[in-house]
Amino acid sequence: MTTLIKNIQELLQVRETSIPKVSGTNMRHLPTIKNAYLLLDDDTIVGFGSMDDCKNIDADTIIDATGKLVLPAWCDSHTHIVYAGNREQEFVDRINGLSYEDIANRGGGILNSAEKLQNTSEEDLYQQSANRLKQVIAQGTGAIEIKSGYGLTVEAELKMLRVIKRLKRDFSVKIKATLLAAHAVPTAYKNNKTAYVDLIINELIPRVANEQLAKYIDVFCEKGYFNLTDTQRILEAGTMHGLTPKIHVNQFNAFGGIEVAVKNNALSVDHLEELQDADIKHLQQSNTMPVALPSCSYFLSIPYTPGRKLIDAGLPLALASDYNPGSTPSGNMNFVVSTACIKMKLTPEEAINAATINGAYAMGVSNMYGSITRGKKANLIITKPIPSYAFLPYAFGDNHIETVLINGVKAN
Numbered sequence: 001m002t003t004l005i006k007n008i009q010e011l012l013q014v015r016e017t018s019i020p021k022v023s024g025t026n027m028r029h030l031p032t033i034k035n036a037y038l039l040l041d042d043d044t045i046v047g048f049g050s051m052d053d054c055k056n057i058d059a060d061t062i063i064d065a066t067g068k069l070v071l072p073a074w075c076d077s078h079t080h081i082v083y084a085g086n087r088e089q090e091f092v093d094r095i096n097g098l099s100y101e102d103i104a105n106r107g108g109g110i111l112n113s114a115e116k117l118q119n120t121s122e123e124d125l126y127q128q129s130a131n132r133l134k135q136v137i138a139q140g141t142g143a144i145e146i147k148s149g150y151g152l153t154v155e156a157e158l159k160m161l162r163v164i165k166r167l168k169r170d171f172s173v174k175i176k177a178t179l180l181a182a183h184a185v186p187t188a189y190k191n192n193k194t195a196y197v198d199l200i201i202n203e204l205i206p207r208v209a210n211e212q213l214a215k216y217i218d219v220f221c222e223k224g225y226f227n228l229t230d231t232q233r234i235l236e237a238g239t240m241h242g243l244t245p246k247i248h249v250n251q252f253n254a255f256g257g258i259e260v261a262v263k264n265n266a267l268s269v270d271h272l273e274e275l276q277d278a279d280i281k282h283l284q285q286s287n288t289m290p291v292a293l294p295s296c297s298y299f300l301s302i303p304y305t306p307g308r309k310l311i312d313a314g315l316p317l318a319l320a321s322d323y324n325p326g327s328t329p330s331g332n333m334n335f336v337v338s339t340a341c342i343k344m345k346l347t348p349e350e351a352i353n354a355a356t357i358n359g360a361y362a363m364g365v366s367n368m369y370g371s372i373t374r375g376k377k378a379n380l381i382i383t384k385p386i387p388s389y390a391f392l393p394y395a396f397g398d399n400h401i402e403t404v405l406i407n408g409v410k411a412n
């Protein structure tokens with residue numbers, strides 16, 4: 001079945017040939033076609049161009065996009081949407097003066113979510129997670145990475161990954177799974193962290209790889225969580241089993257985690273709120289994508305990732321939501337794009353590149369998602385009538401999305 005979207009006021013992120021990512025000054029360029037058409041064949045983009053060249057094109061379904069913009073659906077490369085319950089009490093505790101660290105030190109934080117998840121049935125966990133997935137699709141997300149990391153036992157981590165597998169089966173949005181067993185040291189191992197790292201390496205990674213439950217391996221490389229030696233050991237073991245590194249690093253402290261990630265050929269390094277010049281040098285010698293999570297900085301009132309500095313150093317940058325119950329209870333990529341412009345001083349072009357093609361790169365799917373390119377999947381946002389693409393981040397907090405297409409089919 002063919003679909004023609006015609007009279008598009010502006011078609012964004014049009015790439016004649018597929019590119020893996022955009023870096024440095026190239027991020028300032030967002031290729032577009034004004035007064036455009038877009039042709040889909042089932043789930044695939046097969047043509048686009050100026051309306052002047054659309055006269056002889058017919059299709060089974062016609063969508064008139066007069067006054068509207070069309071762009072690739074957001075590619076959210078960092079989420080934790082499989083979790084049980086919420087942590088709004090910790091939010092109130094922080095308002096009343098406790099820090100994220102104080103809360104974690106008294107057994108809250110990730111350990112709180114782990115306890116809730118361990119006591120939640122797989123079916124219930126699936127339903128809660130599916131609801132979040134439906135919500136972010138309606139907000140324009142068309143490709144998403146989802147992490148484990150709130151299980152912290154072999155069984156509970158596998159439960160999370162099975163839920164992700166079921167989401168993959170039931171939803172046509174693109175989903176990639178990441179094993180993040182090294183998200184916090186479980187209470188049972190609090191005096192023997194090495195034994196927990198051994199458990200991840202010797203039991204969990206081989207099982208996850210064997211059952212093909214994840215594509216990526218993640219570690220929360222941070223003071224009080226996992227150090228450089230733990231990170232190196234886990235990334236090495238993951239790599240030996242075919243899992244690609246993609247890590248949480250430099251959220252609160254910069255102490256060499258980026259170098260370890262780069263040496264292990266990490267696909268992405270995520271957070272980077274604390275960054276040193278040496279980190280930038282390591283990234284410049286790599287194919288690793290730096291990923292900023294501005295909604296997390298907003299929610300925790302911590303520094304924003306110096307995205308401007310990274311881009312000005314010639315590096316690429318991706319934006320992701322970090323949707324999770326503790327530091328970012330929102331998966332709204334429209335807010336992420338706005339916040340990156342408002343707080344990190346990215347231009348709208350840079351922010352849209354960061355949330356589409358570079359987000360796709362950071363989850364290993366930029367060959368099929370993240371740009372308007374022939375042969376790529378038709379995962380698209382059609383906006384309401386708006387004056388220009390700069391209006392998207394400018395008029396923050398409003399919903400500018402009218403229609404989301406996933407594999408060419410209306411999803412909202």
Ligand SMILES: N=CN[C@@H](CCC(=O)O)C(=O)O
Nearest residue numbers: 109110220322324325326327
């Ligand atoms: N920083 C580590 N992990 C999550 C937060 C986890 C939580 O607080 O539940 C993050 O990416 O922000």
Ligand SMILES: [Zn+2]
Nearest residue numbers: 078080248322
């Ligand atoms: Zn995270």
